[in-house]
Amino acid sequence: GSDLELKCINTIRVLAADMVEKANSGHPGAPMGCAPMAHVLWSSLASGGVGRAHSASNPEWWNRDRFVLSNGHACALQYIMLHLSGYEDCSMEQLKLFRQVGSHTPGHPENFCTKGVEVCTGPLGQGISNAVGLAIAAKHLGATYNTPDFPNIISNKTYVICGDGCLQEGVSGEACSLAGHLGLGDLIVLYDDNKITIDGSTDLAFTEDVNKRFEAYGWHVQTVNDVANGLGDLRQAIEAAKKVTDKPSLIKIRTEIGYGSPSKQGSASSHGAPLGSSEVVAVKSRLYGMDPDKSFHVPDDVAAYYKQQAAEAEEMRVTWDAVYLKYKHALPDKAAELERRFKHELPEGVFDNLPTFIFGKDKANATRKFSEACLNAVAPKLPELMGGSADLTGSNCCQIKGSPDFQKDTPEGTTIRFGVREHAMAAICNGMFAYGAFRPFCATFLQFAGYALGAMRLSALSKFGVIYIMTHDSIGLGEDGPTHQPVEMLESLRAMPNMNVFRAADANEMAAAYQIALLSVHTPTVICCTRANVSPLENSSRVNAMKGAYTVVEAEGDGTPDLVLVATGSEVWRCVDAAKALQSDHSIRTRVVSMPCQELFLQQDEEYRKSVLPGNIPTLSVEASSEHGWHRFAHAQIGLTRFGMSGPLEQLYMKFGFGAENVASKGKDLVDFYKQRGVDVPDLNARPTFVNFQGNDH
């Protein structure tokens, strides 16, 4: 590169060192090593750069070329580039607030904190897997909305920088294998091959041939041996990668971590801690033309250079705007649908076709079948529903009828065959949501949410309303046994903030699950489904289920009941049977509460909550899952305190105490417990809820 380019790159490096030094925390090494890549990614074609389309004035412009920093710990680099490109969230003041409470420059990139950041990265392997989702989204949307006259309404590329850590993680292997299978030609990954991980040399644990592995995945693979002494090779490689349109591209770029640091360059010591003030001074001295007394300094010519690059990128957006106006005029319906999708607005009447179960008329079925009916009831109006299963399409009942596969040569299809890749599946859905214009869904057995939890949590944190269809949601899975039977999974998900966990008891409640899931644009929903049939409930209600919990069977006669049974999913009808037996055999007047979604119930007002669960009436929870969390709502539990076992469902339900008989017996025991001892029923509602968090930052 030219002298000015070298100065640009060195300015980035020094800024990164300054930011980490001021924060007294962070990762200077990767930004210093990757600065040449960032420079090229943020330079225009005219300047010999990538010519990435993006817009500082409109960071959410649909057709921007996405950029994902998969090695999120290098985020100083991303904030610096956004700053130099004029993005409002990354002012110089914000660079100085790096890693401080409430800043737009947190310690790892957060999409909801910083405009210009597409996804939360930092948990290694996620960013590159999200990028596969971004590329799927672009390919599908382009195939669906472009026309011969308007071939570039959606035509963006997705660029990634990633490091060794991201490529060691299994999730990235899953995602990249699928990316190769799908031939995602608009995905270009720059691999920062610096031979260093936190523990030291990659020789310690990572000596595989990465290029060969990616070739095996079906990727186009290149190597660039030097970006320190010139950018020509990198430019050529990117140009070649752009020309390969039927395969994703990996460019392995040999770099040195902490480049420019006299004593830490090439060493793990530059990875995760400030260089130290004297070392920062040395960096500035070593990088010619830098004044060691200046911090957070951008030389005028460097500032002007990136301003010009940003202006050229902005020009692409302006051009696109003009084309889009014509598109809108020529194809108003398509444009309206695209706009609706990007605004995450639901079309009129989308819930109208959700099934209503008529007791005594409709047939009993598994809730996974009800889920299939609901999915197919809303899908015709929602082209943004795109997704599939991790190789369990039939078992998960998640096929949208008539929806062809999204494959290399059929990008207009909306059914994704994720393969046996649960973690990548969730990460890809995050990427698709991040793209905008999608409500991705994905499916597996509930137990295997445990494989995907790293990415599911990022749905919740990132406020991505991904819909998770999780079937076989209890020991009711039966013969496959304890390796496949969830115990702790419901509680794992319920303990996650911003995650709705819905376990429907029948068709009406399932309709509520879908309505809530679609309305919750920024909260992911887990829809838990049974493998086996549930008996129909006489008084179930979609409207009531949307409140999270409601009385599905009231105790006979007037006045407060003697006992409350609170249950979810396939345990509710057994409680209904138990309640009848308690009334007829022991005159214990029993209310049954169905609680499909704890999160929604806790959002109701106190009066409603107490009307459903009075708290001072003996209450027994019944759920074929860990008892954790249920002590809040109930005095005693029928739950799982051990793993399940292999056997037919009904035998397991009896063995583990979920038969109506045991429920009735324990219900009576609970009533007797207080009666016989003459102790007060402790009022579970007589407790305050404290708000402890100060402020309302992101």
Add this chain to the structure above:
Amino acid sequence: GSDLELKCINTIRVLAADMVEKANSGHPGAPMGCAPMAHVLWSSLASGGVGRAHSASNPEWWNRDRFVLSNGHACALQYIMLHLSGYEDCSMEQLKLFRQVGSHTPGHPENFCTKGVEVCTGPLGQGISNAVGLAIAAKHLGATYNTPDFPNIISNKTYVICGDGCLQEGVSGEACSLAGHLGLGDLIVLYDDNKITIDGSTDLAFTEDVNKRFEAYGWHVQTVNDVANGLGDLRQAIEAAKKVTDKPSLIKIRTEIGYGSPSKQGSASSHGAPLGSSEVVAVKSRLYGMDPDKSFHVPDDVAAYYKQQAAEAEEMRVTWDAVYLKYKHALPDKAAELERRFKHELPEGVFDNLPTFIFGKDKANATRKFSEACLNAVAPKLPELMGGSADLTGSNCCQIKGSPDFQKDTPEGTTIRFGVREHAMAAICNGMFAYGAFRPFCATFLQFAGYALGAMRLSALSKFGVIYIMTHDSIGLGEDGPTHQPVEMLESLRAMPNMNVFRAADANEMAAAYQIALLSVHTPTVICCTRANVSPLENSSRVNAMKGAYTVVEAEGDGTPDLVLVATGSEVWRCVDAAKALQSDHSIRTRVVSMPCQELFLQQDEEYRKSVLPGNIPTLSVEASSEHGWHRFAHAQIGLTRFGMSGPLEQLYMKFGFGAENVASKGKDLVDFYKQRGVDVPDLNARPTFVNFQGNDH
């Protein structure tokens, strides 16, 4: 193969079809396709088989060649082979009880149900990753205990059958990359390349070049194109694989799922459901010499064949026994240590050097540093402690001093460099524990337990006492921000059966964590550690901490306290400060309870539990984690109801309400809540605990 061999293989196929048919559930396709592999794996060298060392009379013989069926859904195959080889747990009666409650033949292999089964498989990708752990264990143990005179005390190989599903999962990619790096020459994987997954053809989602990928990992790779019409190629490939001692081997074997089924061979329809009785009849007719009227039939010559193979395998054990007697005589100390290790007995005085913190004398520190001290206090006496970190060795403080790396050319080392591979790390530790003679440990940030949960759960289910060192256990991680700050993770792990979650408040409690972890041979332990310093506690106690919870500060004066604060880990000392302030500012007499391990506390008798947490005294829980689960122990909570944020630790603790001031303020609010309203404090202990599980089966 010979006619008899074909008859043997067909007998296996037909038995598998019969078992699934009788169970009316299961997976016939894979056993039918893989039967030739099983035949060769269970045949002696003299018979042209693998000559695997194993012993039906002593299934836990140390030097047996391990076998892992990674595609665990094919387990009918494994049970059949164990049956034909004379393993007691797999009698013909047990084959008929396939997938029934309490049988030794559950729906997926379970190590604790069936002697001869090494690990729980079924969750795809786990078995092959466990096998990497088994191979590491064998290599290390051989290097440590063999001598030039006794080179084969530990010299076993590890064989795996796996399918497409296992190789799509990221966890297997992580493990196999590490296996190649480590040059595990005694690991041989037979890949059932049947071009079918549950959804249909592998063309749907899995078109990568698997062989090339494994070559990239550094494996020795071969292809066998046919095992239906002869076993010669397979035999040659296995022979070649055995000769390659510096690389693990993958043999890709082209098979047909459901081989022998006229209408389902080669189709996904044979994967996960009975073939149907008429189809089973057709299988028997088609497989020459089979009587369609006979079920569960083993022809005499077939039975005699496998009996002979098992006898030859048994002979290897007898020969080894004789050698081992000589070894024991020549090297009594080594033999005694090996025997102690395989019995999981702890040596005398192993806890003697665990540190005791002396208040007022010793220095404050991070609990991760206390963990390091404890690990290093017990390690000198425990060569079975082998493990390491997922590339965070320094941050996790998990280096045993003076312990060299376990690497390709230094197999005697006990420090494993797992790389950035959390899921494989946990799965490998499971394999090492399954080998026997090891107490594996592994480490990462607590948040990234979420990447490893699929395997951690299998530690718990399989009763493998793996030790998980999980540092950076709360928002106290600070600037790295919410992607790295656990919220739901403690609760996820606590909700898992047979998993001890220990969050120590100081050095004495950390010593308790290590003592409990080592004593809990069949329960994994998660040791959660802070990044930052904790203030020393005056009355902490190892003995008390081992009870799970105890009063660390009693309220001033006599009688019951006015308030109880219950906390864990780094929140305890803040509660101590709050208690002092409540006493001095408001004369609220406050007890502080430290609860490092809920699981252990719940195992104490009722009297002890009530003495610590009376239940009817206002109780406030304080933990920088999800509030879920705490309603059981406390009336009100200070916890996390949202994700954390990036910033310095102390600012975050204040912002989220964990400063002593907020704790005191909310403590006073809680006391006032009941006083001012004149309502009784609900007695959280006035509730029955029901035992709902019937029987005591595995």
